[in-house]
Amino acid sequence: MSASRPNRPSNAPGWGAPLQLVLRLLVMGLGLGVITGTALKLLAPRLAGSGQPSPTPTPALGLPGGSSLPPGLALGRFEPRTELTALSQKWAQLAAVHKDLQASGYLLVLDDGRFAQLNPERPLPAASSIKTPILLAGLEELDAGRLRWNEPLTLTKEVIGGGAGWMASRPPGSRFPFWEAATEMIRVSDNSATNLLIKRLGGKASLNARFQAMGLTGTVINNWLPDLDGTNTTSAHDLARAIALVDTGEKLSPRARDLFREVMGTSRTNTLLPLGLLMGLGGDSANPDSDLLGHGVTVLNKTGDIGIAYADGGLIELPNGQRAVAAFLVKGPFNDQRSTDLIRAMAAEVARSLIGKPGGSGNPRP
DSSP: OOOOOOOOOTTOOTTHHHHHHHHHHHHHHHHHHHHHHHHHHHHHHHHHHHSSOOOOOOOOOBOTTSOBOOSSOOOOOOOOOEEOHHHHHHHHHHHHTOTTOEEEEEEEETTTOEEEEESTTOOEEOGGGGHHHHHHHHHHHHHHTSSOTTOEEEOOTTTOOOSSOSGGGSOTTOEEEHHHHHHHHHHSOOHHHHHHHHHHTTOHHHHHHHHHHTTOTTOBOOSOTTOTTOOSEEOHHHHHHHHHHHHTTSSSOHHHHHHHHHHHTTOOOOTTHHHHHHHHTTOOOSOHHHHHHTTTOEEEEEEEEOSSEEEEEEEEEOTTSOEEEEEEEEEOSTTOHHHHHHHHHHHHHHHHHHTOOOOOOOOOOO
């Protein structure tokens, strides 16, 4: 007969006792944690008062003119609120001297809505200033993922344009990355680079529809660049709005906005809006961008020049930290220096109005 297994005594501890011990320890730990946390919370004010003295609050960063930066700079808005009537009237007086010139001007301080205007909605030949809204449209496509920054664009006979730029000297079939075409379009106002972008962005009709959707009602592309007949149009209001759409954050992501500013900052021509601002501050220079920095002013601008029409539009960073957009267009006789002088004179009045320094008479430049 096989031996039977002995029965386990009924009083054997099994797993019950260890489990009870673990549960008791957990409850005790939680209770101690609550008591310790409550004590520290009650003692914190006393400990803080008996320790090191609290640091003195850092004063707000001062701006030129005595104002202070708000806690977190807000983006401006494209909302005209208060007209600078004296400035608008001054522009009208300057333009009235030249009955045979057609002029359009617009200024808006994005931070507070102050504005000035002279026939702001009047469509005039855009010349190369139309490249600013084209750049905006291209960066919108980049933002949407429908275009790559280094996407190659192929030069064809259709898009080769004369005048400004060097890409026209390259043989058909040459390829340029989008970033290079966009940069050269602004840096040296390359017309072939501009036409490459127009084609890549869907053509003239597609871009015109996009401009309308942006509220640029007077901005229309009818012909490839250079468009010496002036059939491509825009207005001072449209140019200012196109730049403001980026700076206010209404269009483009922060990274695409940075690209817009970087590309606009490469523009070589500074003899209209930047020089006019400098003249309003009493200066005159072959390098106005550099001299403006000494006044705390930065300008990101793009000009246009087809002989019968001149234009310039840009973002102006003012010494007090505010930002403004300004644009001017003038149409007149071919290569008439009065057209460029008028743009500079209107820009000089902007500097006097917003910065408040007496202007100088500077020598006129072509």
